[in-house]
Amino acid sequence: xxxxxxxxxxxxxxxxxxxxxxxxxxxxxxxxxxxxxxxxxxxxxxxxxxxxxxxxxxxxxxxxxxxxxxxxxxxxxxxxxxxxxxxxxxxxxxxxxxxxxxxxxxxxxxxxxxxxxxxxxxxxxxxxxxxxxxxxxxxxxxxxxxxxxxxxxxxxxxxxxxxxxxxxxxxxxxxxxxxxxxxxxxxxxxxxxxxxxxxxxxxxxxxxxxxxxxxxxxxxxxxxxxxxxxxxxxxxxxxxxxxxxxxxxxxxxxxxxxxxxxxxxxxxxxxxxxxxxxxxxxxxxxxxxxxxxxxxxxxxxxxxxxxxxxxxxxx
Amino acid sequence: xxxxxxxxxxxxxxxxxxxxxxxxxxxxxxxxxxxxxxxxxxxxxxxxxxxxxxxxxxxxxxxxxxxxxxxxxxxxxxxxxxxxxxxxxxxxxxxxxxxxxxxxxxxxxxxxxxxxxxxxxxxxxxxxxxxxxxxxxxxxxxxxxxxxxxxxxxxxxxxxxxxxxxxxxxxxxxxxxxxxxxxxxxxxxxxxxxxxxxxxxxxxxxxxxxxxxxxxxxxxxxxxxxxxxxxxxxxxxxxxxxxxxxxxxxxxxxxxxxxxxxxxxxxxxxxxxxxxxxxxxxxxxxxxxxxxxxxxxxxxxxxxxxxxxxxxxxx
Numbered sequence: 356x357x358x359x360x361x362x363x364x365x366x367x368x369x370x371x372x373x374x375x376x377x378x379x380x381x382x383x384x385x386x387x388x389x390x391x392x393x394x395x396x397x398x399x400x401x402x403x404x405x406x407x408x409x410x411x412x413x414x415x416x417x418x419x420x421x422x423x424x425x426x427x428x429x430x431x432x433x434x435x436x437x438x439x440x441x442x443x444x445x446x447x448x449x450x451x452x453x454x455x456x457x458x459x460x461x462x463x464x465x466x467x468x469x470x471x472x473x474x475x476x477x478x479x480x481x482x483x484x485x486x487x488x489x490x491x492x493x494x495x496x497x498x499x500x501x502x503x504x505x506x507x508x509x510x511x512x513x514x515x516x517x518x519x520x521x522x523x524x525x526x527x528x529x530x531x532x533x534x535x536x537x538x539x540x541x542x543x544x545x546x547x548x549x550x551x552x553x554x555x556x557x558x559x560x561x562x563x564x565x566x567x568x569x570x571x572x573x574x575x576x577x578x579x580x581x582x583x584x585x586x587x588x589x590x591x592x593x594x595x596x597x598x599x600x601x602x603x604x605x606x607x608x609x610x611x612x613x614x615x616x617x618x619x620x621x622x623x624x625x626x627x628x629x630x631x632x633x634x635x636x637x638x639x640x641x642x643x644x645x646x647x648x649x650x651x652x653x654x655x656x657x658x659x660x661x662x663x664x665x666x667x668x669x670x
Numbered sequence: 671x672x673x674x675x676x677x678x679x680x681x682x683x684x685x686x687x688x689x690x691x692x693x694x695x696x697x698x699x700x701x702x703x704x705x706x707x708x709x710x711x712x713x714x715x716x717x718x719x720x721x722x723x724x725x726x727x728x729x730x731x732x733x734x735x736x737x738x739x740x741x742x743x744x745x746x747x748x749x750x751x752x753x754x755x756x757x758x759x760x761x762x763x764x765x766x767x768x769x770x771x772x773x774x775x776x777x778x779x780x781x782x783x784x785x786x787x788x789x790x791x792x793x794x795x796x797x798x799x800x801x802x803x804x805x806x807x808x809x810x811x812x813x814x815x816x817x818x819x820x821x822x823x824x825x826x827x828x829x830x831x832x833x834x835x836x837x838x839x840x841x842x843x844x845x846x847x848x849x850x851x852x853x854x855x856x857x858x859x860x861x862x863x864x865x866x867x868x869x870x871x872x873x874x875x876x877x878x879x880x881x882x883x884x885x886x887x888x889x890x891x892x893x894x895x896x897x898x899x900x901x902x903x904x905x906x907x908x909x910x911x912x913x914x915x916x917x918x919x920x921x922x923x924x925x926x927x928x929x930x931x932x933x934x935x936x937x938x939x940x941x942x943x944x945x946x947x948x949x950x951x952x953x954x955x956x957x958x959x960x961x962x963x964x965x966x967x968x969x970x971x972x973x974x975x976x977x978x979x980x981x982x983x984x985x
Contacts, residue, residue: 390870391900394889409879445906446865448876462906463976464866466877505978521889525978528885533871550761551779555705556848561763562781564724570843574709574836585706591760591777661778663820663840 365644366635374634375648379655382607384539390527393519395580396537402513407503408529413445414461416498419480419487420471421458423495434481434488443468458487467499474498505529541581541607545569546599548613548623549661552588567663568612581608597626604654613661623647623658631656680959681950689949690963694970697922699854705842708834710895711852717828722818723844729776731813734795734802735786736773738810749796749803758783773802782814789813820844856896856922860884861914863928863938864976867903882978883927896923912941919969928976938962938973946971 366374385399414420421437429435437458443449445464452469453459459468467474473493481488506512512526519527519537527535547569555565566588573583584606589599596611603609611623624647627633631651636658638646647658681689700714729735736752744750752773758764760779767784768774774783782789788808796803821827827841834842834852842850862884870880881903888898899921904914911926918924926938939962942948946966951973953961962973 390885391888394892406874410874411877444865446867446877464864464879521886521893524889525882525886528870528882529880529978531870531874531880549779550759552761555843555846559721559725559846562726562761564779565844565846567840567843570705571836571840573706574839577709578836663844 365637365639367639371635371638371646371648378634378648378650379608382538382541385536386539387534387536390524390532390535393527393535393537394521394524396519396540398513398515398517398519398523399536399538401511401515402527402530404506404508404510404512404530406506406530407508408506409500409502409504411466412502413500414463414465414467414474414498415500416474416476417462418460418474418477418498419458419489420453420461420465420467420474421489421493422453422471423473423493423497425456426473426475426489426492429489429492431490434490435492437487437489439482439485439487458489472496472499542584543576543581543608543610544584544586544603544606545572545576546586546603546609546611547588548591548596548611549588550590550592552613554587568659568661571663572610572612572659576610591622593622593626596622597630600626600630600651600656604652606654609651609654609656610659611656612659627651627656627658680952680954682954686950686953686961686963693949693963693965694923697853697856700851701854702849702851705839705847705850708842708850708852709836709839711834711855713828713830713832713834713838714851714853716826716830717842717845717850719821719823719825719827719845721821721845722823723821724815724817724819726781727817728815729778729780729782729789729813730815731789731791732777733775733789733792733813734773734804735768735776735780735782735789736804736808737768737786738788738808738812740771741788741790741804741807744804744807746805749805750807752802752804754797754800754802773804787811787814857899858891858896858923858925859899859901859918859921860887860891861901861918861924861926862903863906863911863926864903865905865907867928869902883974883976886978887925887927887974891925906937908937908941911937912945915941915945915966915971919967921969924966924969924971925974926971927974942966942971942973 425437426435437456440457440459441451442460443465445462447466449466449468451459453471461467461474472495474497475489475493476498479491506529513523517523547566551563552566553559553563569585573585576583586599589595600609624633624636627649631649633647633649636647637644645660649656740752741750752771755772755774756766757775758766758780760777762781764781764783766774768786776782776789787810789812790804790808791813794804794806821844828838832838862881866878867881868874868878884900888900891898901914904910915924939948939951942964946964948962948964951962952959960975964971
């Protein structure tokens with residue numbers, strides 16, 4: 356039955372955001388995770404390619420590996436005739452080389468004979484009696500993917516803070532990485548206060564309601580790349596709230612809802628003042644006005660309005 | 671060293687999409703999951719509220735529960751004086767009622783005395799010697815949240831196929847649900863083919879490259895709400911590919927990359943023709959032309975280009 360204090364000066368929405376951005380520091384914890392789970396994470400260091408991709412010269416088309424000069428002047432009416440002496444499959448290791456007037460059948464992805472310098476596409480050939488007829492000339496380098504065509508060894512392929520979208524996951528796979536160092540997601544403890552608030556799954560007694568805010572806040576945190584750690588509802592009691600916060604200072608952020616309106620139950624602001632510093636309390640938005648932002652022992656803390664709609668709209 | 675068949679008619683991109691949409695059927699498997707993990711899932715059935723939220727009449731402000739008519743004509747100069755006889759905290763169960771000229775202190779969320787019909791905000795009162803001075807009249811219903819104000823028992827609050835955004839997770843929590851029935855995510859087996867393709871983590875021998883496609887495709891599948899199940903790379907061999915597909919028909923979708931270009935290695939289209947039906951093969955997009963779509967025993971199958979960039983752009 357004590358006096359109640361009205362909100363002092365409200366902070367504008369834009370100013371509140373700026374203050375928050377200036378106060379919060381990015382997570383610098385790094386963790387190594389399998390690339391299968393790295394999607395949408397932030398890379399923690401620059402990455403140099405330690406192999407070339409592909410790591411060997413290979414055929415870019417299905418056809419025949421040749422010495423280009425042996426196809427010069429070929430035409431439909433006067434095809435060049437090369438003896439088919441072998442076949443190299445994709446995945447084969449080869450140390451073959453071509454002798455004069457020879458060709459070797461290759462498929463897209465096959466490594467090439469050492470001294471072949473072009474591939475004639477199968478569409479411009481015919482095959483008969485051990486001999487390939489070539490109807491069009493090719494230039495040196497035609498239909499060949501040089502070693503390192505996709506990624507050259509030693510180049511910086513990904514940068515610190517890159518967001519790992521599917522294409523970048525592909526780069527990691529191409530280089531053979533199984534694990535990668537990314538910034539850890541912030542661990543955020545989510546606390547609902549209110550002596551009338553009960554955890555879902557319990558039976559409501561008269562005068563009680565279910566906790567809503569810790570579920571909506573957790574969903575929003577997940578959506579934004581954090582790991583929410585829900586706490587069971589805490590009674591409107593100065594000492595209990597203080598003790599829960601004291602035990603939560605190892606988290607990277609504390610989000611606590613309820614108890615942040617003006618009134619006898621405005622316990623949170625007193626607790627934050629006692630334990631640390633209130634940076635702002637009261638934002639010029641509706642609903643959501645009683646939002647509080649403070650810092651305790653370097654751990655930022657948000658006090659959200661207790662009423663679910665207000666809480667949600669300000670999360 | 672066999673003949674190679676060129677692409678027949680290419681399907682336009684728009685037509686390909688329409689065909690896919692007509693052919694695929696939504697997953698009808700339903701699973702029950704904790705609401706903490708229900709974010710972004712699709713609700714599998716309509717949901718009626720089986721309790722009212724709030725389940726009791728409560729104070730919407732901090733102040734004093736009164737009989738409204740006893741505040742009529744109150745003013746700053748002529749306050750109405752009511753005896754403060756009790757205090758009801760949020761979370762309390764109460765069977766109090768007010769006698770004439772009495773009031774009871776309440777906080778936002780407190781249940782109300784049976785015969786109180788309004789709450790006077792603390793801002794318009796002063797307290798002295800056991801008596802509350804009321805400076806403004808209130809109307810019946812002022813500053814009171816009626817039972818069921820947020821959700822009325824029996825109303826349909828969520829519908830089948832609703833996407834569970836944070837606000838809807840909040841509705842589930844408000845009603846006390848711990849678990850909820852949602853549609854299962856499609857399980858998709860992701861297979862890379864290519865005799866030269868090796869799983870990341872293995873050492874590359876000459877002529878080999880790392881599997882890229884199963885990682886990029888898996889990331890894209892996750893992004894789109896599916897569960898990718900990666901298979902180790904499969905050699906370019908008719909019988910091996912056939913056997914892997916035969917063992918994958920219990921999945922809701924098969925995505926297989928490589929081997930879908932025209933060439934001797936165009937094994938996939940032969941396998942699909944043998945086991946089921948090709949719906950289209952070849953799409954008018956670049957890169958990504960050789961994309962194949964078919965169906966085997968009611969399981970849809972996509973054949974993606976083997977070259978990582980083409981594969982990614984068509985996923």
